[in-house]
Amino acid sequence: MTISHIFIARFTSTNCFVLILAFMTMMVLASRTATALEIFSGHATQGGMVIIKTDPLAHLTIDGQxxxxxxxxxxxxxxxxxDIAPVDVVAQYPDGRHDTLTLTPTPREFEEQRIDGLPQNMVTPPQDVLDRIARDREEVSQARAITSDLNGWQQDFIWPSHGIITGIYGSRRILNGQPRAPHYGIDIAAAIGTPVKAPADGVITMVDDLYFTGITIIMDHGHGISSTFLHLDKANISVGMAVKQGDIIGEVGSTGxxxxAHLDWRINWFTKRLDPALLAGSMPNS
Ligand SMILES: [Zn+2]
Structure with missing residues (x-):
């Protein structure tokens, strides 16, 4: 081997080392950039839930909160x-850097649903039940305002009951000819007594018999995500109980x-109403 051969061999191995080092640095930087603040699942749309992935040590704010x-x-x-306004999610990292992710909800078309033949005292409640309705609302909003670090919201949601979907999220409702608030749940027609299962892990935060919604269960899935089950025939659980996805929590009914007979299932992120169908996917055949 000549001197020049040794020189070339040395040059090449050094070069190679530098290249590997540069490549590894790029990989580390790329993975940092990719996982700093991004959409992990779901998409920004009306009634949609978006899971964001960031540095576990980041401090996140959404429109300042x-x-x-x-x-x-x-x-x-x-x-x-x-919702139509874009929201800014800002991640502040321990090293002082920050990232912003702007989410703009895509608009959807919603249907009109007419329901006639309801008892008139249910459409326009008499004065003497208005106090009770106000108390019911307060109890429900308190349950939905609970903030916990449960992680049920990270699971793939399952349908709590199987059956024909007779009411969908977002439809404008006209009850006995009078326009009312949109429907925020998904209605699943099923026989009285059909089991209602927990769509994801959680803790029961409310069980009560309410004027409009009958026997009602609210379940906290963590981080402001809750499920509400309406018109039940029976509740098989009580407040404070921890339940696993698939556990039976009640039975389908026609109360309120x-x-x-149907199950009306709702999902909230605090006061925002989400579309359960976007989380649970298509109804399985059975
Ligand atoms: Zn309904």
């Missing part, structure tokens, strides 16, 4: 039926303002 980050770096936000 703190957004809880789970230990694995995931966080959740939801969009109401009528209801025209037949």
């Amino acid at each position: 703190t957004l809880a980050v789970a230990k694995n770096g995931l966080a959740v936000i939801g969009f109401h039926r009528d 303002r209801s025209t037949g």
Whole structure:
């Protein structure tokens, strides 16, 4: 081997080392950039839930308000039926850097649903039940305002009951000819007594018999995501109980303002109403 051969061999191995080092640095930087603040699942649409992935040590804010980050770096936000404004999610990292992710909910078309033949006292309640309705609303909003670090919202939601879908999220409702608030749940027609299962892990935060919604269960899935089950025949659980996805929590009924046996399932992110069908996917055949 000549001197020049040794020189070339040395040059090449040094070069190679530098290249590997540069490549590894790029990979580290690329993975940092990719996981700093991004959509992990879901998409920004009216009634949609978006899971964001960030640095577990990041401090997240959404339009200036703190957004809880789970230990694995995931966080959740939801969009109401009528949301159109973009929201800025800002991640502030311990090293002082920050990133912004702008989410703009895509608009959807909603149907009109007419329901006639309801007892008139359910459409326009008499004065003497208005106090009770106000108390019911307060109890429901308190349950939905609970903030916990449960992680049920990270699971793939399952349908709590199987059956024909007779009412969908977002439809404008006309009850006995009078326009009313949109429907925020998904109605699943099923026989009285059909089991209602927990769509994801959670803790029961409310069980009560309410004027409009009959026997009602609210379940906290963590980080502001809750499920509400209406018109039940029976509740098989009590407040404070922790339940696993698939556990039976009650039975389908027709209590409250209801025209037949069905389960009305709702999902909230705090006060925002989400579309359960976007979370649970298509109804399995059975
Ligand atoms: Zn309904």
